[in-house]
Amino acid sequence: MEEVLKLKKATYHLWTFTSSKLISSFGAQVYAFAVSFYILQLTGSATSFAVNLICNLLPRTLVAPFAGYVADNYSRKAIVIMAQIASTLAIGGLLAVSLISGLSLVAIYTTTVVLAIASSFSGIAFSSSITGLVDEKRIQKAMSLNQMSISFAAIGSPALGGLLYGTVSMPVFLVMYMAASIIGVILESTMNFKLFAKRKEVVDGEAKESVIQSMKAGLSYLKLQPVLMTIIWISLFINFLFGSFQVGYSFILIEKLKIEPQHFGLTEGAFAVGMLLLSIYLSMRKEVKYPLLVSKRGILIFGILIASIGLPLILPMQYGVMFAYYAIVMFGFGTTLIIVNTPMQVMMQKMIDDDYKGRVFSIIETMAMALMPLGVVIFGFLYDIFPAQWILIISSLLLIGVVLVLARPSVVRKAHPELGGAEELKAKAI
Template sequence: MKISDHESNMQIIKDVSSNFTSTFCGDMFSFALGLMLLHATGMSISFGLSMIIMPIVTLVGLVPIGNLVDTYKHKQILMISLAIRIIALFIYAVTIERFVGTGKLIPTVIFLIINYASVNVSNSGYMASVHELVNTGHIQKLNSLSQSAASFASTFSPIVAAALYVLVGFEWFVIFQLFAHVIALLILSTMHFHYSKSIQPESTIIKESQFGKFKVGINYLMSHHFLRYLISVALFLNFIFAVTNVGLPFIVVQHLHLGNVTLGLLNSADALGMLIGNLIISVSPELRRLARILAVTMVTMAIGISGVGFLLLVNPSKLLVQSAGSLMLFAVGLSLAFMNTPFGIYMQKTVPAEIMGRVSSTEMSLNMMSIPLGTVFYSFIFQRFPNGMVFVLSGVVMVSFTLLTMPKFIHMQMPDQDGVVEESRQ
């Protein structure tokens, strides 16, 4: 059954509403959780606990989650996953006060393991179910608006959380998060999933081994050269972008003493660029020249990162960093939107629905592992070379990577409405 444009638009409204509510309350909860643990334990790991647990859970769940998503109906998986998150959060809420000091880390670690396992299932399930929610012509709109909602929530949720934490305390953030999960579950229950008739019977699929089923997705990735290249680009960018995550706080606050406000403005400019970029994509005609878009965005990001590096090298004034730096990072965020969203669209239009769970699970796991590697690498570099030249050289590496690898794929285009991948002849 073909999904109509009207139904696709209604599904998009529901998805964006759910995504915004969940992301906004989720980010506030994470911020409040870090503050609560910091006050209770006095340990610096309080805000970094999630970054340690998330990659481990993602790696452990790589095979079973991919197989799970490709075996059962996606709506059932998403609803059960969200219900588990609600139950885990409720149990955490009623037990956390029974622990004191560093003891609070015990229930928190257990909760985060369950929570991130559920989030990974939901993320892979969502990626695999896009074709069941909207028609092909609305995939770009769905992805860009969902990313816009997430960017908006991520930009403003820490500000709201910081103000509210002083007034209401951690308990209310748990209530906000429970409320968001319940709202998301109710919205999900009203969404119509149009399942493909080509789905294999569960009894047939389950007879295969876990690794045997997962190997099908790996084989697809190995045979699809451009998709494999796109995932390599994503890994490279996640690694390189640690230069801003690690370097900006260290150089701006610790080395140049330009203050937390300056750092906040720079981070907000980056997030605002992503928000504006995704809004532009949502109202743009269907993106076609995929490889050329990616090449331009990578060079733009490299110039922006190098520009920030040069700016930090010249002992600038606070006002100059706040204004010029914000413009450069806005351009980086804008370009990043034109990198991330088209990549997601390409995967959803290219990868067969019956193996999307395994492919997306592999892609997310690889990306998750590259982030801590980049963080460790740049932490080591900035400890020894605390200046903007690290940003400049990172930008040069990005340009070099693009010029060396992109020409082979420069004619690749976004698949058409029927999922056919084309090459540009111009």
């Protein structure tokens, strides 16, 4: 009877978690859309806009190790709720400033920093809690629904933000975000983060590790997990080489091919639709049997897609054909990203001990957050010097080479010892 009740509670968690993520993601992205437009209209300066991006990225990178330590040593539910309350208060403070003295860049930057720190604590605590909220058989469903809610927000929030911006005042945007944040707090407070958790019991009077000791313990734990280290290294290379796509896609379509802004927006929408459809599919199907093998194949496709972005520079196309081509490529990017990410995330959720999840996820976030801006800066510099199509082709070959080496058949078999017969031959063939 108790097991049935736990499974019912886990089902409640699935939908509460998804609803909370959808509402808060919608609020955050509509707010980000409005603030971006506001800064550009207020200053007309790309530098002011870039400073706001730095105020989001830098604090997340700096506090992630501490957030991991806190997630592994304190109540994850309390961390998530406190982070959400901090976000609500930050937006409330910005609202008060806007009503009393009008918005200023300093107030916006300060709010962005607070929101970034809160997001880092909340994100790492939530990621560390998935296996405590739902039963093992539905981890893939939980990860897919989480991605689905983010994709819904990615598709709908620019449309909603564009519809509202100019027709309502900035305080209305802030009130909407506050309302979304408060609903998130209410939903999260009804969840039992320890339902399926397997965390070590805290002994009264036992001295807690320092942050440095805790991070060292996390790194030592990772060194003992070679398959996990492989997944992390692959993820980091993807994050870095993804910069060739992030910079190159906009540069090629807008600067080189002179595509219309509305058509450019539609191709980016195809990316979000691809993510959404694959997330829905994975949430309904049974769990992927060999996640590392599936992710490996997905990355190989990803590499081919990166190279394909430069094809219209080599083989000129009519405008309509070119637009359709990029819409299909971006849809492919969206679906492939989910094929790569979701099985890997499920595998990590199952492999990492509950007591180390916060630290491991914080290490991944710190390194990824550091590599992404670095990749964007380096590729931005390269696109100004070398032909775009060759940068994409070389990045594609590097990505394919990295995954063939790091996820070679012997590593895949180590991750999935049950591979045998025909499946093993398939692994060798890639």
